[in-house]
Amino acid sequence: MNEILRVEGLSKTFKLSRKQQKIERTNSKVIVAVNDLSFTANKGEIFGLLGPNGAGKTTTLRMLSTLIHPDSGDAILDGYSVVSQPEEVRGKIGFLTSELKLEDFFTPNYLFDFFSQLHHVDETTCRQRKQQMFSRFGIDKFAEVKVANLSTGMKQKLSLVISLVHDPDIIIFDEPTNGLDVLTARTVTDYLQELRNEGKTVILSTHIFSLVEKLCDRVGVIIDGHMITCGTLDEVCNGLSLEDRFFEIYKEQKGGEE
Amino acid sequence: MRTENNTWTIIKKEFARFLGDRQLLFTSVIMPGLLIYIIYSLMGSGISKMATEGANESVFVRVENLPESVAPLWENLPATIMVPQTLTQEDINNLESKDLNEVLVRFPAGFDTLVASYNPQSGEMAPNVEIYYNSANNASSRVYHVLEGSLTAYENQLSNRFDINRADTEEAQFDMASQDDVLGSILSKLIPMLILMMLFSGVMAIAPSSIAGEKERGTIATLLVTPMRRNELALGKVVSLSGMALLSGLSSFIGIVLSLPKMIQADTQGIEIGLNYTSADYVVLLLTILGTVLIMASVVSMLSALAKDVKNAGTMIVPFMLVVMFCGLTPMFQSGTPENLTAYLIPFYNSIQVMTATFAHEMKWMPVIVMLVSNVAYTGIAVWGLTRMFNSEKIMFSK
Numbered sequence: 232m233n234e235i236l237r238v239e240g241l242s243k244t245f246k247l248s249r250k251q252q253k254i255e256r257t258n259s260k261v262i263v264a265v266n267d268l269s270f271t272a273n274k275g276e277i278f279g280l281l282g283p284n285g286a287g288k289t290t291t292l293r294m295l296s297t298l299i300h301p302d303s304g305d306a307i308l309d310g311y312s313v314v315s316q317p318e319e320v321r322g323k324i325g326f327l328t329s330e331l332k333l334e335d336f337f338t339p340n341y342l343f344d345f346f347s348q349l350h351h352v353d354e355t356t357c358r359q360r361k362q363q364m365f366s367r368f369g370i371d372k373f374a375e376v377k378v379a380n381l382s383t384g385m386k387q388k389l390s391l392v393i394s395l396v397h398d399p400d401i402i403i404f405d406e407p408t409n410g411l412d413v414l415t416a417r418t419v420t421d422y423l424q425e426l427r428n429e430g431k432t433v434i435l436s437t438h439i440f441s442l443v444e445k446l447c448d449r450v451g452v453i454i455d456g457h458m459i460t461c462g463t464l465d466e467v468c469n470g471l472s473l474e475d476r477f478f479e480i481y482k483e484q485k486g487g488e489e
Numbered sequence: 490m491r492t493e494n495n496t497w498t499i500i501k502k503e504f505a506r507f508l509g510d511r512q513l514l515f516t517s518v519i520m521p522g523l524l525i526y527i528i529y530s531l532m533g534s535g536i537s538k539m540a541t542e543g544a545n546e547s548v549f550v551r552v553e554n555l556p557e558s559v560a561p562l563w564e565n566l567p568a569t570i571m572v573p574q575t576l577t578q579e580d581i582n583n584l585e586s587k588d589l590n591e592v593l594v595r596f597p598a599g600f601d602t603l604v605a606s607y608n609p610q611s612g613e614m615a616p617n618v619e620i621y622y623n624s625a626n627n628a629s630s631r632v633y634h635v636l637e638g639s640l641t642a643y644e645n646q647l648s649n650r651f652d653i654n655r656a657d658t659e660e661a662q663f664d665m666a667s668q669d670d671v672l673g674s675i676l677s678k679l680i681p682m683l684i685l686m687m688l689f690s691g692v693m694a695i696a697p698s699s700i701a702g703e704k705e706r707g708t709i710a711t712l713l714v715t716p717m718r719r720n721e722l723a724l725g726k727v728v729s730l731s732g733m734a735l736l737s738g739l740s741s742f743i744g745i746v747l748s749l750p751k752m753i754q755a756d757t758q759g760i761e762i763g764l765n766y767t768s769a770d771y772v773v774l775l776l777t778i779l780g781t782v783l784i785m786a787s788v789v790s791m792l793s794a795l796a797k798d799v800k801n802a803g804t805m806i807v808p809f810m811l812v813v814m815f816c817g818l819t820p821m822f823q824s825g826t827p828e829n830l831t832a833y834l835i836p837f838y839n840s841i842q843v844m845t846a847t848f849a850h851e852m853k854w855m856p857v858i859v860m861l862v863s864n865v866a867y868t869g870i871a872v873w874g875l876t877r878m879f880n881s882e883k884i885m886f887s888k
Binding site: 296318333350394 | 495498502505506509510703706707708710711712713714715716717718882886
């Protein structure tokens, strides 16, 4: 397989405020979100990071997208380091999370052109891609409607489209179906499969077993910032269903607590 | 591949947002100039009206025992003198009605003899002149002041041994300041502070929404995952905010210029307006305003980037605004502008001093150059600081 992502010893610690210490019920002034995490992803595959809330999935994806800096370790995406070449990395990836919002004031048409310019997509390609993507996601009818007046589902589809204006080879998706209605969720999962078929690499995080089983070629189980196991579904599941195998692993890690 | 600079892309987007939002455009560009023009014009008209009210109304001055020595002094009074009169208490009480355009004057009988025989060292009470008027009636009040002034002058004249600045001819002039200088002196104290205030209100109206607002809405992260460099984003924000603040400031400036004649005329009671400034003065003013707005926008941008949301940004900007306003007030309580060039290294204070000197026709090039270079350098430092802030996950993603 053709390796496109290599994560080596990635770690991230956050300082806790007193308020956060109370919420987390800890006296520690820091929390280790990601601890010495390593894994690889290959070209043309969907790689899933599976774990419970607070496991470190989002922090890992944020480090891969260069939004936050790792304390130690590095990740190489298509030959570029997230530590030393963040701008080049951002040019190679499409990153989408529910935390990324679009300005309500603008129209889909304007936003597509604006982000295409920031990604240095030439005008002809931009026009063709906009037509193709808007048509694919049914945005074309709303191209001149301000984001504020779009439905929630349409906004989410537009966010996906905007994150992919530059046709990136690596797509990083944090909880891709979180908060989506069933129709939009189906549109998104279908599209991720299309992207894989086009030879793109998708790195996604989720806590939904069925989504991993449906989409992912390889999966990494992450608990408390550690990568517990990583491989193809068959390798990870070891003859069990993904859900059963996950809870087996979880009990081993947590000493029986659920 | 497009080669367009990302900074320019950000500037275009910020202006598209600004110019496309009619409400924002109206409140930050059209309204300030319009309001200033209306308020200042009304103030000027009001002051002017107060000063001239009652000037054309006829006033009756009823005098009891008008002395021969005083009668010539009152020959050209803007009122009708009615003598001889005997004033009763009822006449005096009638003055309580503010509709009565009257002044009552009571001289003691034999005033001239009493004055001539009065010895100030005797310890006795001096002859007393009673003038009754109603200060709520402008006509009555105006004539009272004329009468009181003429009697005071007459009183001084009785013991006068020499005159000061006696106008022997109509052309006599002792204050040698030209009308231009008088006007320049007024403008140099008034306008720089107003310009600073207008520029600041322009920046205040736009910057928090542009940076803290993007943090609050979560749209800044969408920009931060593009390949754009952080310094391009910082520069794009500062330049676009400066441009918008300039538009807002320009609107306010036009409002001031259009309403100024009414204000000045009311204040100086009839100085003709003639803004005799050279093109160099205007260039200096323009450059000063540009330099000021750049540094203002960059500091407010930094404070907005530090803030968690727009509301928090507003709170954080207030102390900075007070400092800027204090700098704006300095021409009011200082005479002239500083000679020491190091004073022109202090941001905002330097702009105020250069503008003050320019309006007072005292502009020198060295302070202007020091001010411009230092302000551009401070803006550069602020853009660098803003770049660091856009790079800081703690600042960008703190809740």
